[in-house]
Amino acid sequence: MKILVCITHVPDTTSKIQFTANNTKFDSTGVQFIIGPYDDYALARAVELRDQTGGTLTAINVGEAETEPTLRKSLAIGADDAIRVNSFPKDSFFVAKQIAHYAKEGGYDLILMGRESIDFNGGMVHGMVGELLGMPSFSPVMKLEVDGKTVKMAREIEGGKEMLEAQLPLIAGCQEPIAEWKIPNMRGIMSARTKPLKVVEPISDETQTEVSSYQLPPAKGSVKLVDKDNVAELVKLLKNEAKVL
Amino acid sequence: MSILVYLEHAEGKVKKTSLEAVSFANALAAQTGEGDVVAVALGTIGSAELVAVGKAGASKVLHADDPRLTDGVIQAHATAVSQAFSSVGAKTLVMAKSSLGDAVAARLSIKLNAGLVSNVVELPNTSGGYVVKRSIYTGKAFAETTISTENKILAVKKNAVDLKTDGGEASVEKLAVTLSESDFASKITNTERATGEILLPEADIVVSGGRGLKGPENWGMIEELAKTLGAATGCSKPVSDLGWRPHHEHVGQTGVKVAPSLYIAVGISGAIQHLAGVNSSKCIVVINKDPEAPFFRAADYGIVGDAFEVVPKLTAALKEEL
Numbered sequence: 001m002k003i004l005v006c007i008t009h010v011p012d013t014t015s016k017i018q019f020t021a022n023n024t025k026f027d028s029t030g031v032q033f034i035i036g037p038y039d040d041y042a043l044a045r046a047v048e049l050r051d052q053t054g055g056t057l058t059a060i061n062v063g064e065a066e067t068e069p070t071l072r073k074s075l076a077i078g079a080d081d082a083i084r085v086n087s088f089p090k091d092s093f094f095v096a097k098q099i100a101h102y103a104k105e106g107g108y109d110l111i112l113m114g115r116e117s118i119d120f121n122g123g124m125v126h127g128m129v130g131e132l133l134g135m136p137s138f139s140p141v142m143k144l145e146v147d148g149k150t151v152k153m154a155r156e157i158e159g160g161k162e163m164l165e166a167q168l169p170l171i172a173g174c175q176e177p178i179a180e181w182k183i184p185n186m187r188g189i190m191s192a193r194t195k196p197l198k199v200v201e202p203i204s205d206e207t208q209t210e211v212s213s214y215q216l217p218p219a220k221g222s223v224k225l226v227d228k229d230n231v232a233e234l235v236k237l238l239k240n241e242a243k244v245l
Numbered sequence: 246m247s248i249l250v251y252l253e254h255a256e257g258k259v260k261k262t263s264l265e266a267v268s269f270a271n272a273l274a275a276q277t278g279e280g281d282v283v284a285v286a287l288g289t290i291g292s293a294e295l296v297a298v299g300k301a302g303a304s305k306v307l308h309a310d311d312p313r314l315t316d317g318v319i320q321a322h323a324t325a326v327s328q329a330f331s332s333v334g335a336k337t338l339v340m341a342k343s344s345l346g347d348a349v350a351a352r353l354s355i356k357l358n359a360g361l362v363s364n365v366v367e368l369p370n371t372s373g374g375y376v377v378k379r380s381i382y383t384g385k386a387f388a389e390t391t392i393s394t395e396n397k398i399l400a401v402k403k404n405a406v407d408l409k410t411d412g413g414e415a416s417v418e419k420l421a422v423t424l425s426e427s428d429f430a431s432k433i434t435n436t437e438r439a440t441g442e443i444l445l446p447e448a449d450i451v452v453s454g455g456r457g458l459k460g461p462e463n464w465g466m467i468e469e470l471a472k473t474l475g476a477a478t479g480c481s482k483p484v485s486d487l488g489w490r491p492h493h494e495h496v497g498q499t500g501v502k503v504a505p506s507l508y509i510a511v512g513i514s515g516a517i518q519h520l521a522g523v524n525s526s527k528c529i530v531v532i533n534k535d536p537e538a539p540f541f542r543a544a545d546y547g548i549v550g551d552a553f554e555v556v557p558k559l560t561a562a563l564k565e566e567l
């Protein structure tokens with residue numbers, strides 16, 4: 001089986017989000033970048049499936065040169081090779097076009113992504129790639145088993161889950177508990193240095209949306225503490241002041 | 246011309262988040278002069294329920310009552326909605342952000358060549374261009390996003406507009422859709438849904454418990470508090486990792502993002518990854534025995550105290566007041 005896993009390069013979940021250039025650019029000062037947590041689940045499951053069924057595992061990212069350490073980390077965790085589409089990820093549509101093109105070229109049986117990127121939280125790239133390639137797409141997938149050509153999945157829905165059955169090739173946007181995050185070991189890190197990382201150019205410039213400016217939410221006022229022996233006071237505040245009851 | 250709204254339903258009822266999407270579309274139509282609001286419902290659902298969608302501001306509901314569409318088969322739903330979009334000559338599709346909505350919206354954006362913006366938090370600015378404000382970085386920031394295509398899809402976050410309830414009755418019309426075998430290439434073999442409960446992602450009040458509650462056997466008081474408030478229950482990630490609570494209750498960066506009017510956090514420290522799932526709440530109440538717990542910095546109201554003492558007292562006080 002040939003597996004493709006799509007990796008984002010995103011600020012660590014504890015990062016303080018700030019903008020520069022008159023609120024038109026993300027301020028990466030002091031920010032540590034990681035593999036998107038959901039992509040990490042997709043990668044972990046992809047490694048397990050590759051080890052189980054044989055075949056190859058390719059990681060792909062649409063991003064500029066600065067994302068390479070993140071792609072190398074995917075190689076250290078277990079991808080066999082990597083592709084970087086050399087461009088700033090302009091919007092979801094742009095990214096989906098690139099991934100669809102290189103996915104088609106590679107003829108993958110299974111394409112795993114994260115349920116959403118944690119920077120723009122679109123949750124859209126998998127569905128877009130699915131439609132572009134005429135492949136079924138599923139998200140958020142919390143369980144995925146492959147048996148020959150048949151794939152059994154559990155997809156999270158509001159307040160529960162649904163069990164699904166479909167045939168390869170297909171696309172899944174992954175989330176926990178699909179697999180446990182994998183930490184690269186020393187051997188992985190050493191071999192990642194020499195695994196192939198191919199840089200390719202974007203196939204089109206087309207976009208559908210553009211960010212004109214960013215904003216931070218208004219600062220939160222300080223907390224109003226209520227004494228633990230006067231709980232009725234809290235109820236009054238919620239009713240009369242916050243007006244949420 | 247009309248604005249089309251994709252309705253979701255479960256257990257015979259149109260979802261409240263979908264009614265919010267109808268309300269959003271109604272306000273948008275009034276702003277842009279795009280005509281009326283037409284909603285599309287797929288699968289088996291009673292027509293009285295669809296007539297009532299008028300209250301939220303739809304003038305018409307198109308009903309494709311093919312029973313194969315009652316389950317949310319992603320590809321089939323995308324095909325059906327794209328046909329509804331063409332049949333009403335819409336340029337704008339509005340839907341609630343949800344597990345099914347996201348998956349369907351993404352496919353539709355390609356089918357309809359429509360710029361898609363998800364996590365929309367307020368009505369777009371249409372004076373001049375078409376600028377949509379959306380939540381990004383898991384609620385830590387917003388982006389003003391311009392859509393450049395003629396067709397547009399907006400996936401609306403909870404509480405982006407107030408729910409409209411004073412509209413009239415919607416007319417219900419059958420919609421014939423052409424579906425192919427490949428639309429049903431995947432099969433939903435089973436659905437497990439918490440029935441009769443208030444669903445966490447849609448709840449107006451949420452009561453969540455963290456590791457401070459020590460074990461699953463102590464959730465009785467959380468459930469009692471939630472029941473008193475008509476709230477859904479949630480939890481922190483370690484709590485679902487430990488199997489104390491089901492996975493779909495886990496709130497945060499890697500779990501459900503909630504946007505209730507009131508979020509009550511009990512015995513949760515307030516790690517940044519948890520806060521990422523609750524920062525769209527209107528009002529946050531924190532109960533924690535540690536006055537230094539970071540959650541207090543994100544809270545509107547707080548009680549420093551032992552949950553085992555405070556929660557039963559709070560439930561009792563609420564029962565008295567409500």
Ligand SMILES: Cc1cc2nc3c(=O)[nH]c(=O)nc-3n(C[C@H](O)[C@H](O)[C@H](O)COP(=O)(O)OP(=O)(O)OC[C@H]3O[C@@H](n4cnc5c(N)ncnc54)[C@H](O)[C@@H]3O)c2cc1C
Nearest residue numbers: 455456457481482497498499512513514518519534535552
């Ligand atoms: C990539 C990543 C993603 C993550 N995603 C999520 C996520 O989506 N959601 C999430 O929740 N976490 C997430 N986490 C984990 C997060 O960092 C925290 O570890 C977690 O939220 C802590 O859960 P907790 O507050 O329940 O437990 P703890 O941190 O153990 O806190 C327990 C709290 O209970 C209080 N307490 C103890 N006893 C009592 C008592 N008797 N009465 C009252 N209070 C009491 C304590 O003072 C303490 O503040 C993520 C972590 C990572 C690295």
Ligand SMILES: Nc1ncnc2c1ncn2[C@@H]1O[C@H](COP(=O)(O)O)[C@@H](O)[C@H]1O
Nearest residue numbers: 006061062113114116117122123124125
């Ligand atoms: N720039 C990118 N490069 C590679 N994969 C991406 C990129 N952006 C998004 N993806 C994939 O698509 C998933 C959903 O992203 P999104 O639609 O942005 O929430 C992510 O979890 C990734 O797997």
